[in-house]
Amino acid sequence: MKKYPCFILARKNSKGLKNKNIVKLLKKPLIYYTVKFAKSSKLVSKVIVSTDDNRISNIAKKLGCYVIYPRPKKLSNDSAKSEDALIHAINNYEANFDKISAFSYLQITEPLRPKNILDKCIKVFNKKKCDSVFAAFKTHKNYWIKDKKNYFRISPKKQSFLPRQIKSPVLREDTGVALITKKENLYKYKSRLGRKIEIIEYDSFHGLVDIHTSKDLKLAKILLKNKIIN
Helix, strand or coil: CCCEEEEEEECCCCCCCCCHHHCEECCEEHHHHHHHHHHHCCCEEEEEEEECCHHHHHHHHHCCCEEECCCCHHHCCCCCCHHHHHHHHHHHHHHHCCCCCEEEEECCCCCCCCCCHHHHHHHHHHHCCCCEEEEEEEECCCCEEEECCEEEECCCHHHCCCCCCCCCCEEEEEEEEEEEEEHHHHHHHCCCCCCCEEEEEECCHHHHCCCCCHHHHHHHHHHHHCCCCC
């Protein structure tokens, strides 16, 4: 089955949690968990880390990654888009290795992933004619958004008061947990997602963790230390 490179973006100067990409989670830097997951995949050909931080660069090299350092400042500030950083990383990768048609993507702040979820995405991508396959957290809760002063339910109204057992779930996009997508989507649409998608659903405790604050980090430690998730 065809394999694909996996790209991980890791810039410095995080605000909510200082140095979050290398903050310690059970004595390991946070980036360790995502790199370890990517390297455990049977369908990832190479793990690439793009960063503007020398410390991250050194850690990633020790973990056996191909490192793009330093990432240009214009692609590393608070207003920089992930899509632009990915294009830069892909251009660098192709200049040193081979041309690619698609790539996988993981985000460091979501270190706790369902087992083999990236491989599941890649297998579906290889079998079906689609542009992107990504992970999504499944929930049966009702969701609302606020438009100026008013609140609007975005969950289907016909489903709102049905029992959980027969209610259609709402899916939260989690491309940081696992994503495989055509390179064309980035260059043509400036988007990680294409027009024709498939989704791998999950509803485990992994979906609770997206580390941006010290409280998020504490939650991850509790889940790992008490073996609530693997």
